[in-house]
Amino acid sequence: MIYVTGDMHGEFSRFKTKDIKKIRENDTLIICGDFGFIWDGSRHEQSVLDKIGRMKFNVAFIDGCHENFELLNNYEVIDWNGGKAQHITGNLVHLMRGQIYTIEGKKILAFGGGHSQDYDYRKNQDWWIEEHPTHEEIIESINNLSIYDNDIDYIVTHEPPASLKDCLGVDVLQRLEIHAFFEDIIRACHFEKWFFGKCHVDKYIPMKFYAVFEDVLQMYEIDEP
Numbered sequence: 001m002i003y004v005t006g007d008m009h010g011e012f013s014r015f016k017t018k019d020i021k022k023i024r025e026n027d028t029l030i031i032c033g034d035f036g037f038i039w040d041g042s043r044h045e046q047s048v049l050d051k052i053g054r055m056k057f058n059v060a061f062i063d064g065c066h067e068n069f070e071l072l073n074n075y076e077v078i079d080w081n082g083g084k085a086q087h088i089t090g091n092l093v094h095l096m097r098g099q100i101y102t103i104e105g106k107k108i109l110a111f112g113g114g115h116s117q118d119y120d121y122r123k124n125q126d127w128w129i130e131e132h133p134t135h136e137e138i139i140e141s142i143n144n145l146s147i148y149d150n151d152i153d154y155i156v157t158h159e160p161p162a163s164l165k166d167c168l169g170v171d172v173l174q175r176l177e178i179h180a181f182f183e184d185i186i187r188a189c190h191f192e193k194w195f196f197g198k199c200h201v202d203k204y205i206p207m208k209f210y211a212v213f214e215d216v217l218q219m220y221e222i223d224e225p
Contacts, residue, residue: 002028006197006213010036019216025056032197033064033158053090062112064158069130098141107152114159133178155194
């Protein structure tokens with residue numbers, strides 16, 4: 001089974017909740033950005049990463065707006081379930097922007113990054129320009145989608161599409177190229193569900209969209225025989 005949850009911001013207590021503890025061996029937990037456990041490069045941080053990597057299930061995160069990209073960029077890029085990913089340690093990987101992964105037979109587009117709402121406060125101390133998705137990453141995503149004729153199963157992002165920002169009343173005046181690209185995906189692609197984490201709410205927006213924060217959602221329902 002594949003599970004999805006929202007921003008963790010380096011809070012290991014999130015892995016101790018009953019919903020995450022029930023995840024079984026060889027299942028996969030996807031985190032919708034702001035993973036936050038790669039931040040200061042300390043020995044304590046590495047020990048926490050090792051602990052996450054030793055969990056019985058796979059942990060895969062997309063980057064958000066609160067990551068140390070200077071450290072994150074140093075990790076090895078590998079092939080993981082058909083797409084490029086960075087291996088952090090053990091069963092822990094970073095899902096890279098615009099990549100499509102096949103997990104349990106499901107095709108999943110991952111696209112992290114976004115814009116920090118607290119940019120003015122952080123810009124001179126712990127903010128990295130790499131949080132902004134680039135045009136090249138968008139083009140790579142378009143090329144990868146074309147391989148599957150724009151027909152995938154699920155989408156996992158940090159930012160929501162622009163129309164969903166308006167629907168939720170968050171960041172309504174802030175627009176990036178990525179928001180317009182996400183609107184293009186809605187129009188051009190077939191997909192079952194779209195999960196995003198930035199808004200820090202748990203809310204279903206009919207018919208296909210899920211803002212996820214603390215909830216741990218099953219990506220799909222198992223068909224009973």
